[in-house]
Amino acid sequence: xxxxxxxxxxxxxxxxxxxxxxxxxxxxxxxxxxxxxxxxxxxxxxxxxxxxxxxxxxxxxxxxxxxxxxxxxxxxxxxxxxxxxxxxxxxxxxxxxxxxxxxxxxxxxxxxxxxxxxxxxxxxxxxxxxxxxxxxxxxxxxxxxxxxxxxxxxxxxxxxxxxxxxxxxxxxxxxxxxxxxxxxxxxxxxxxxxxxxxxxxxxxxxxxxxxxxxxxxxxxxxxxxxxxxxxxxxxxxxxxxxxx
Numbered sequence: 700x701x702x703x704x705x706x707x708x709x710x711x712x713x714x715x716x717x718x719x720x721x722x723x724x725x726x727x728x729x730x731x732x733x734x735x736x737x738x739x740x741x742x743x744x745x746x747x748x749x750x751x752x753x754x755x756x757x758x759x760x761x762x763x764x765x766x767x768x769x770x771x772x773x774x775x776x777x778x779x780x781x782x783x784x785x786x787x788x789x790x791x792x793x794x795x796x797x798x799x800x801x802x803x804x805x806x807x808x809x810x811x812x813x814x815x816x817x818x819x820x821x822x823x824x825x826x827x828x829x830x831x832x833x834x835x836x837x838x839x840x841x842x843x844x845x846x847x848x849x850x851x852x853x854x855x856x857x858x859x860x861x862x863x864x865x866x867x868x869x870x871x872x873x874x875x876x877x878x879x880x881x882x883x884x885x886x887x888x889x890x891x892x893x894x895x896x897x898x899x900x901x902x903x904x905x906x907x908x909x910x911x912x913x914x915x916x917x918x919x920x921x922x923x924x925x926x927x928x929x930x931x932x933x934x935x936x937x938x939x940x941x942x943x
Contacts (some may be wrong), residue, residue: 700839702916703942704743705846705909706736707879710752710798710901712771725930732926732937737806737847739939745845747816748803749838751905752795752849754821757834764800764819766792776799780817793821795849795901800832803847816842822904825896826890831904835911848909850902852934860932862899871898872927872934875906879938882922884910900934909940919943 708836714730716723740748762780769775779800780788792800796819808815820838822831829833844935854873855865871894878886887910895903913920919942926937 700841700843702912703843703845704740705848705913705940706734706740706824706908707848707850707902707906707936707938708736708756708799708802709851709937710795710849710932711851711931711935712768712794712798713931714798715768715775716772717773717775718768718771729928729935729937730924731923733802734806735925736937736939737802739941740845740847741806743941744814744843746814746842747818747840747844748847749818749819749820749844750796750799750803750847750849751822751908752793752799753822753824753901753904754793754795756821757823758821760789760796760819760821762817762819763788764792764854765790766797768797777804779803783828787918789819792819795905796821798906799847799849801840820908820909824901825892826904827892828892828907831907832888832911832914835908835913836915838912843900846909846912848902848905850905850938852900852902852929854899854933856929856934857932865898868898868934871900872929875902875934876924876927876936879936880922880924882913882920882940893898913940
């Protein structure tokens with residue numbers, strides 16, 4: 700069955716108001732953009748939703764998915780999926796997938812979406828471009844499916860950023876923004892792993908899995924970039940991709 704839609708969101712822990720505390724209003728615009736992107740996924744007709752994000756290894760994770768924001772100072776637990784057979788599932792989600800699960804749990808689902816099947820995939824940050832594209836190309840489902848792709852841009856946008864200031868960061872992020880706005884899979888696949896690592900980009904591998912999946916799905920796609928900013932010296936993007 701075809702890939703019908705995708706959304707790209709960042710995964711800073713401060714996106715969660717309980718973690719951000721008094722600073723929560725600073726990311727209200729980002730939260731609203733993420734909520735709208737997830738709502739579009741729910742409205743796309745997909746019945747399987749795959750969340751892809753960086754982790755310490757590349758793996759398909761087992762449902763149900765569980766995690767907590769306790770390492771970020773808040774005992775807020777997130778759970779996605781349920782299996783009546785009692786399988787153990789996955790505990791300790793990496794941050795990217797934890798925030799993804801939180802976003803999916805936070806947005807109201809239309810009638811009928813409660814029967815959606817959830818999948819999660821973690822990606823090692825150093826996966827080669829060709830491997831990412833291959834992974835995306837072989838993802839499939841027996842029902843219409845969509846992707847929620849979690850990833851931050853460079854973390855080198857200014858002297859107070861996590862990676863300090865790097866003049867290469869802004870041009871890199873501008874290229875990513877253009878690719879996400881126009882559903883340009885070739886531009887995403889051109890992102891170099893070495894430069895991405897030097898700029899502390901968390902989204903390179905997940906974006907390239909998205910590119911591989913869209914290329915394999917075929918057809919014309921349109922993109923819409925709804926958020927592009929670096930409020931803490933880290934580039935955050937929110938985008939929606941749909942079949943044209």
